[in-house]
Amino acid sequence: MKKSIKVMLTAVALTLSMTALTACGTKDKAKDNEGSSSEVKTISTEELAKNIKDDKWIVVDTRANDAYNGWKLEGVERGGHIEGAVDFSADWLNADTEKKEESLAKDLEARGISADKNVILYDANGEDAKEVADYLSKKGFKNLYTYDVKEWAKDENNAMVAYPNYEMLVPASWVKDLIDGKKPETYEGKEFKVFEVSWGEEKDSPDYLKGHIPGAVHINTDELEEGPLWNRLSDDKLIEFAKANGVTTDTTVVLYGGDTCAASRAAVIFKYLGVKDVRLLNGGTSKWTNAGYEVETKSNPKVAVESFGADAPLKKDYIVDYDKALTAVDKPEENTLVDIRSWEEYIGKTSGYSYIKPTGRPVCSLWGHGGSDSASMEDFRNEDNTMVSGDQILKMWKEYGITTDKNLMFFCGTGWRAAEVLWYADVMGIENISLYDGGWNEWSGNTGTKAGPVATGEPQK
Template sequence: MKKLFSMIIALFFSISLFSSCSQQVENQSISNFKTITTQELKDNLNNSNYIIVDTRINDAFNGWKLDGIERGGHIKGATDFSSYWLDVDIKDKEAKLLEIAKNKGITPDKNVVLYDANGKDALKVAEFLSKNGFKNIYIYDVKQWAKDKNLPMESYKNYYMLVPAKWVKDLIDGKKPETYKGGPFKIFEVSWGEESKDHNEGHIPGAVHINTDEVEEGPMWNRLSDDRLEKFALRNGITTDTTVVLYGTDSMAAFRVAVILKYMGVKDVRVLNGGLQAWKREGYELETKKNQKTPVKSFGAKIPVNKDYIIDLPEAKEILKDKEGSCLVDIRSWDEYIGKTSGYDYIKGKGRPQGAVWGHAGTDPNNLQDFRNIDNTMRNAKEILEFWKEWGITPDKRLAFYCGTGWRAAEVLWYADVMGLERICLYDGGWNEWCNTKGLPIEVGEPKR
């Protein structure tokens, strides 16, 4: 008995010593960088020699109250450089990350204030920057800032439309996460095809597969008729009062369905920010069993409840006529916009609707790199608004987003909604419909601005 007691004491001492050593190493790492007080940060908030950087997960920057913080969102005027980006597996990662930092104004000549709420994120980014020649680095705990309601913080108006993985996990575990009002919920993995390889290999527990053919059909790939969309909802157990969470290995399909569900009248539609990878990154479990759809008898409203959220060809023509107050925004690559390529093997026409303005995208139809961070979360809204402004795309106008067949534009529409833009919609037919409708004016080449 005495021997057992001695072993327990020895084990406890070893654990305590290890914990103490670990804390000393962490403190030693932190001591390599300067700290900044709340008052000093406040005094230099508008100092051009300072750059304030939020190093937390993208969801915290957007508005979620994570890691015990009292107010969600970011310090007003701060930019973002998430520590999560340092773990993304991409080619030439270090060079790419330094390029991202430079484009955000995070440069070695600035006093760089890195903040977090968990004592880890800022240190991780600080070590990366220090290794790459940054000298004037400061560490700050944003929980101190959030406690004082007189200090300015910013959140996206509808940040709740994009949810972190932890929010979904809490929902599954029977908790009541932030902004969830209770009631029935459904989780869907969305992709094209009756059978999803990704779904079968592992999906979020309880998730059911939605094939995008359930909401759209060729050759134009517009949404289905309202009565067929109602049948889709009933088959999947969706009512106006169901909280619907959507995700995918690539989120674009999830955004496509999300926009259609909001158009139909589902009051609470969420998309997992960063897709399935965000769930895996947190180390949450996956399941492989096939969950069955559970039908309902009534949707609860006459579809569409939000009719103006998706528009068709007649409305798109009207938007183009209103050159001062509206924009038809092209969410395709530059080469598609100027008519160098159609971007699709099944769309022959090249060019754009006459008068449409370029709203950015990526380099190909499967890429939205201009709107996503390197971990496929939503890009900083300020940066999006800045490159839109160059094309006259401003929040005061009515904005109709389109692409080839509605997928890319649906994702960008969702981001615009998250940001709080109000007069926004999806032109569902997009370039596929426009170029295949006789007599409609088409432009090619670089526009005169």
Template sequence: MKKRNLILLLSMALTMAMIFSGCSTKNEEKKEADEAKTATVKTITTEELKENYKSEDWKVVDTRINDAYNGWTLEGVSRGGHIEGAVDFSANWLKVEKEKKDEILDEALKTKGIDTEKNIVLYDANGKDAKAVADYLSEKGYKNLYVYDVKEWAADESLPMAKYENYKAIVPASIVKEVIDGKKPESFENSGAIKIVEASWGEEDTSYAKGHVPTSFHVNTDWVEPPPAWMLANDEALAELAKKLGLKKDDTVIVTGEATMAAYRVALVMRYIGVEDVRVLNGGNAAWTSAGYELETTSNKPEPSDDFGGTIPGNPDLIDTIAEAKEGLENPDKFVLVDNRTWDEHIGKESGYSYHDKKGRIPGSIFGYAGKGDSTTLDYYRNIDDTMRNAYEISEMWKEAGIDTSKHLSFMCGSGWRAAEVLTYANAMGLEDVSLYSDGWIGWSNDASNPVETGEPKKQ
């Protein structure tokens, strides 16, 4: 009996030893894997970066929020913008929950030339963003990864940094928060009355009441383009709207909203009315909550005023009529009509709208990209978090499409929503000789006397 118990105890001891040995081996393997992953991420000095950042074997990547890359001075960096030649891949994109997220991010890596064969320098200003992207890339098999604090580069005035010429047209959430808190941040130092506007379709209970940026008052998109036609309201109606909203020529207006496209549409109409300083929250309400701020549900009301302080419309050249679009098309050496609809809309495969069945395109217009889905998408112009896409990539896309930015660009879509957003991005990039053909395809095709084309356009 004693012998059997001894054998049983020895057997149990051997089994436990094997279990602990296996666990130890697995723990060691995991530790080695973690150490191997960490070992691939090195810190690069400013001197080393200066020597290599222009090399084809190196790729410099800005991992901060999109606005910092565009030009805003954020997180204690002494100069706004990005290291000259750097591409963007924001750590913020990794937090977004969206269908086909992995596919979208893989496409971004490919487009930006962030490939496994290169030395990848990931920089930030908070010590967190670069590490987050480094971890992400490590899991995808990237080996030669470096992290860098861009504050060091920005502190040396002799080192080149770049920014969009008019980056201030689209505003980061942190700057909007400072404005709401009564501060006068970068580019708002000389602003008079600053008003926050929430733009969305429907009355307050449709979207606004569910949550909006604090202090913002609601603007129903139907007020700028009344149903059932949903074409831009006439100047008299817009003048009345300006009174209702208490707008003044010298106001600074920041437009926000859950649907960023609506915000850009309303912002452009306000510019047309004559408000001299109109901007948009880059990324809309999602950017606000992503920054850690809360939306409010309080109903804020504008204070009406009869004194706009100028003529309405104060910026009539911003919007083209059908007659002006036709005149422009007769002068292709100076004018480009950019069609910001989907490819299927452009070739006449579908109309893009449930309330409009006419299909085709305006002869002479050039396909200028929009979304990969339906008429509510703008994938080719946005990052995964709905912020503005890299301006250099937009420029390259236009170049490949045959859009000459040295000419006057008139952007159009179905009725003006998509094109208004694209036009604002063009402004942020520094293009000022631009306009919106606001009636778009719907306005054009409603008149049977206007010519229409379908099918794939002939190559120029």
């Protein structure tokens, strides 16, 4: 629910009036629904620093989420966001999604962005903050300020936060620079491969055939896993898969797709095998096309290599199996199974899959959120399909008792959704994390495997 709106006295604008250097005297107007306007003032670095910890103020990063995560974009000297800032990207306002207004309202509430606060909106291009200010003004917000984050980033004493492994999740502009022969931030490799990942052969893949990143090769998820469990292939077969796709341990691998879950599934397996530099396109195919970048429709064949560079997976603990998952039952003080499925799947109302009959959850598991059904992941994605902020993820988990001091084993039905969340946890720098590959399909005994202990219904808090 929105809180009541408190109109700031005009004296506030006078007290914030400063020189052009501090920019507190500049005003813009944003029209509300009735056609009247509210003043949008700029604020100085000094005033921002003074008020950043005041509960009556909130600092909002309106840039692309890649910048919030840690990338140096649009001329900002340091990557990441102002410490204490929340995210509400202007990109979300332009997303073409169902129930967007309802979702945006939830985003504002979840981040504590309310009309009774002084809201500082910052960007680096002079456009994003104005766009969000206009949106908020139409929602009744009156106390709006804009700020250029480049000023903050100039001074090393001003704290900025970047995710420890932000480079694992790349912006579309980074991929564009890479394929254009440039050397984008954090890239130190000598060769790279770009893969579009989706289910089905290339000839049957609409995601690939309707237009893909120039040079991208198609990966069919059947190259990675097999039924009836839909676990990963054997280690030997996975190494052959990597070789067939021209990948060695030293290849920089860039993965994307219309469904980030599929690309994440491949990313986790490449990292499990020991590929040192694996990147996932934040937001998937739509971020590339929305940026206006060129696509191609021609087929790019796989070019195999003779040696992968290792005879066995080099990061075996990144994916675990049933016996390891059972440690969450035996030693819950050290291990947690994190269920990345819908609430209905978690409490046993549905299995989520036509081919999985049992319902419920591992008795020891905690709900880590997912989406509205087995084909959705909105709890972990913003309106533009990018990764939701780490603070929001930790907040969701805390509500259900998930703490990062334990060994976290993420699972879903068959491994796709959990792979995406594992990747985000890795981006955030959380340690002792893995994918429980068998997931509910295996644990439930659906395919004839030995079933683990199961619970149904809403858990007691």
